[in-house]
Amino acid sequence: MDILDEDSPGRNVPEFSVGEIAGVVKRLIEGELGYVRVRGEVGRVVRARSGHLYFDLKDERNVLSAMTWKGQVAGLDVIPEEGMEVIAEGKMTASGFQSKFSLNAVRVRVAGEGALMAMLEKRKKALAAEGLFDDARKQPLPYLPEVIGVVTSLQGAVIRDILHRLRDRFPRKVLVWPVAVQGSACAPEVTRAIAGFNALTPGGALPRPDLLIVARGGGSIEDLWGFNEESVARAAAASEIPLISAVGHETDTTLIDFVSDRRAPTPTAAAEMAVPVRLDLLGWVDGQGARLTTALTQGLSRRGERLRDLSRALPRIEALLESPRQRLDRVADRLPAALQAGVAHRRVVLERQAGRAQISTLKQRVQQESRALDSLSARLAPALTRAVDTKRQKLASLRLSARPLAQETARQRRDLQRLSQRFAEAGDRQMRVLRDRLDAVDRLRETLSYKATLERGYAVVRDGAGGVVTTKQAAESASGLEIEFTDGRVKLGGGKPGSKSSKSKPPEQGSLF
Structure with missing residues (x-):
């Protein structure tokens, strides 16, 4: 018998393509499993x-791929x-392209409070390692x-509660x-709110706050989980505006409490931290004013007493003037x-000086002065002669030049003529x-x-009289009227027409009809 004719098991099983098998x-998977809920650790x-x-x-043994579009x-x-224990919900599906099945997760929640706390502790350690919890970086309110x-x-x-407490205080x-x-x-809305307040311009149309309060009432850890998100904690840490965290009750703790500048046990307590009591301030100001008045009064009193003590220690005016008066006397x-x-x-x-001024002494002085004058007269004629000769020589040199x-x-005359001509032309222009x-x-x-x-x-x-008439009353009371047209004047009331006058005086104030 030929080998092709030999019977073998499974010869009658139909053949499928790879795509057909993937589709089946x-x-x-989708028909049998459909919508499922899977618990596991995130890898x-x-x-x-x-x-x-x-x-x-x-x-412990298996891995299931999951995706969320x-x-x-x-x-x-x-x-x-990674490392979080969650419960994922969605539909199972299979991909023929890689021969894999996976879960299309449309809902993911943490599996139990213990897992949430473990994840919270992990985030706290990471943020603390970055220094976001340090007191040195917190701002004063x-x-x-x-x-x-x-x-x-x-x-x-x-x-x-916040508005009521602020209004009261x-x-x-x-x-x-x-x-x-x-x-x-x-989490995203709180993050955007903190960043939005910080982005406002100081002194703008919408004023930038001087203080922020992030508040929420009490609830379970799941209800408060949005304030444990890393984005909220980083936004609060990066806020340039001082921030008070008032999330939950006094026993509730979230990540924003650690990074905020101050933590309030309740929203009402946050309002109390934000502003002082107005009546207390007024009382304090009144007390300080009273203390200031008392201090000023006491200071003036002490200085008055000191002045009186010093005045008693000063000597009398009579005692001070006795010695000068004696010296003056x-x-x-x-x-x-x-x-x-x-x-x-x-x-x-004077008598001694007069005795020295005798007649003989005066004669001797006159004789000395006469001899000096004669000497100067003899020297004057040669000096004049020399001066005349010098002037004569200078005159001769000037004649040569x-x-x-x-x-x-x-040359200067020619220049003057040119300048005169230019001045004349400029004047004409x-x-x-x-x-x-x-x-x-x-x-x-x-x-x-x-x-x-x-x-x-x-x-x-x-x-x-030649005056200009501007009103009806003036026209009625005038003895005669004269009307000037463009080609001459006409007199009314028995007058003759006026002659043409191209140079008649214009009216200073008048009426044109």
Whole structure:
């Protein structure tokens, strides 16, 4: 028998293509399993450039691939992180391209409170290692902020409690940024609110707050989980505006509490931290004013007593003036004798000088002066002669240089003539320009003159004395009227027509009809 004719097991099994087998497997998995809920530990997590999220779910022996498409990521309550124990919900599917099956996770939540706490501790250690919890980086709160920004939900009693307590203690301006305080939208909205308040311009149309309060009421760890997200903690740590965290009750603790500048046990306590009590401040100011008044009064009193003590220690005016008065009396007694002695001494000196001035002495002095004059007279004639000779020589040298001087004079005369001609031409040009301007002004005067108005049909009315008539009453009381037209004047009331006058005086104030 031929080997091709031999019977072998399975010869009647139909053949399938690879694609057909992949399709059958996909239909079996999706049909049998459908929507499932899988619990496991998150392994490798990859966020693709396209926005899709890929991660692994594993237990002690097996690994299940899971993915969440870009449009589904925003609906996740928790973004998977490596090492987190979660419960993922979605539909099972298979990919024939790689012969793999996976879970399309549309919901992810942490499996139990213990897993949440473990993840929280992990985040706390990472942020603490970066120094975000250090007290050195925390900012002091302003003593009395002008504007307070509140990040919370508009529903609930939190915002009402904060506003009520601020109104009772010290009313301030409040800007509220409404956010979701639980669920998947909580973390991104709180992050944007903190960054938004910090992005406001100081002194702008919408004032930048001097203090921020992030507040929420109490709840379970799942309800408060949005404030444990790393994005919220980093936004609070990066805030340039001092921030008070008031999330949950006193026993609740979230990541934002560690990075904020101050933590309040309740939202009401946050409002109390934000502002002082106005009545207490007024009382303190009154007390300080009273203390200041008392201190000033006591100081003035002590200084008055000190002044009086010092005045008693000073000597009397009479005692101070006794010695100078005695010296003055002694000097006054000695003054007449001193004056007489001075006059006698000066008389002796004068007589001594007069004795020296005798006639013989004066004659000798005159003779000496005469001899000196004769000597100078003898020297004067030769000096004058020498001076005349010197001047004569200079005159002769000037006569020799007269020809170059005449040439220089001729040259300067020619230059003067050229300059005179240029001045004359410039004067003519200037006169032409001024004449043209004068003609233009005269034309403008003729255009604006009342004569041009007369040519358009108007007239000037004058009375018998030549004055301009401007009102009806003046016309009725005038003895005669004269009307000026463009070609002459006409007298009314028995007068003769006026002669043509092209140079009649224009009215200073008048009426044109």
